[in-house]
Amino acid sequence: MAKMIESFGDMEKMTEASFLLLTNLVQSIKIVVFNIYRPRVWQLVESMNREAFKPRNVEQYNMLLREIKKSKLITISFLIACVITCASWGISPLLDTTVTNGRKLPLSGWYPFETEASPIFELTYAYQMFVTTVGGLGNISMDTFLSGCIMNLSAQISVLNNALENMKSQQVNTDEKTNESLIKNVVHHRNILQFAEEFTNLFTTCITGMFVVGVIIVCISMFQMSLVPVLSFRFLAMLLYQICILEEMYLWCYYGNEVILKSNKLTESAYKCQWIDSSKEFKQHLLYFMTRTQIPLNLYSSGYFVLSLETFKAIVKSSWSYFAVLNQVHSKQID
Numbered sequence: 001m002a003k004m005i006e007s008f009g010d011m012e013k014m015t016e017a018s019f020l021l022l023t024n025l026v027q028s029i030k031i032v033v034f035n036i037y038r039p040r041v042w043q044l045v046e047s048m049n050r051e052a053f054k055p056r057n058v059e060q061y062n063m064l065l066r067e068i069k070k071s072k073l074i075t076i077s078f079l080i081a082c083v084i085t086c087a088s089w090g091i092s093p094l095l096d097t098t099v100t101n102g103r104k105l106p107l108s109g110w111y112p113f114e115t116e117a118s119p120i121f122e123l124t125y126a127y128q129m130f131v132t133t134v135g136g137l138g139n140i141s142m143d144t145f146l147s148g149c150i151m152n153l154s155a156q157i158s159v160l161n162n163a164l165e166n167m168k169s170q171q172v173n174t175d176e177k178t179n180e181s182l183i184k185n186v187v188h189h190r191n192i193l194q195f196a197e198e199f200t201n202l203f204t205t206c207i208t209g210m211f212v213v214g215v216i217i218v219c220i221s222m223f224q225m226s227l228v229p230v231l232s233f234r235f236l237a238m239l240l241y242q243i244c245i246l247e248e249m250y251l252w253c254y255y256g257n258e259v260i261l262k263s264n265k266l267t268e269s270a271y272k273c274q275w276i277d278s279s280k281e282f283k284q285h286l287l288y289f290m291t292r293t294q295i296p297l298n299l300y301s302s303g304y305f306v307l308s309l310e311t312f313k314a315i316v317k318s319s320w321s322y323f324a325v326l327n328q329v330h331s332k333q334i335d
Helices: 002-006 013-038 038-046 056-097 122-167 175-224 233-264 266-272 279-291 309-334
Strands: none
Touching: 013 038, 013 122, 013 175, 013 233, 038 175, 056 122, 056 233, 122 175, 122 233, 122 266, 175 233, 175 279, 175 309, 233 266, 233 309
């Protein structure tokens, strides 16, 4: 913040100082939310092991296993990308040919002391890299936790679709058994809705903040990239940072979109069960359930943003539009 005030009026320096400020601002919101609602977050995690979410056959078990492996792979790849991005920031000043005296810190910032002389420069350099790496890993951990929760919802809806399609085929063909199977599926569906509601109530502020600030961060990152040569290491560092930001939001929107698509299939899956020879009571109950499942499960952020690929596309479009305006204003200032 102090650096932005100091460089007020200089668009290049202000944007250089602002994109990390905005990232840290959203991260602070996430940390506050996780700490304030810590008991509820733990309850949310423990609720993933509830009885209704347990697989009932080998196919459902393999579904959940694939999603868990995918989530672990995404988390590890994100953490590696974070380390590589922070390392590229640390290396870029050393390879920057525009620095004449070789004394440039990786990140723009204001300090109440001179940072050019040794050993203050080296200590500040190390401090910036340490804080940025730790902060980045923490930020990635919280973001992948959120995407993991949405992934869990998506996986549970897949399991429910499978259970509905096989509601009678894997049971003894009696009215009692089919009614018991239908009741289990109704309870499963109700638990999915409860989990989605609790997740939304807990993290709506985090997701909204990331969407709003993410548009600005991507815009500023593109502007900073336009100021350096394409083949420079600084350009690569900014590109990696932008990819990480976009991928964070993309994961939320992708899994949110999967939740919508899979929840839209629930009615069809229920219809595919062998209901023709069932009792009138079972058919009525099945019809009530199918009527309820016609309402798609949408994950909202602040009651406005829907976690979907359409929202992600809107974020990218908005970022590009703001970048075009910012770049045009900067070009006029130079002229």
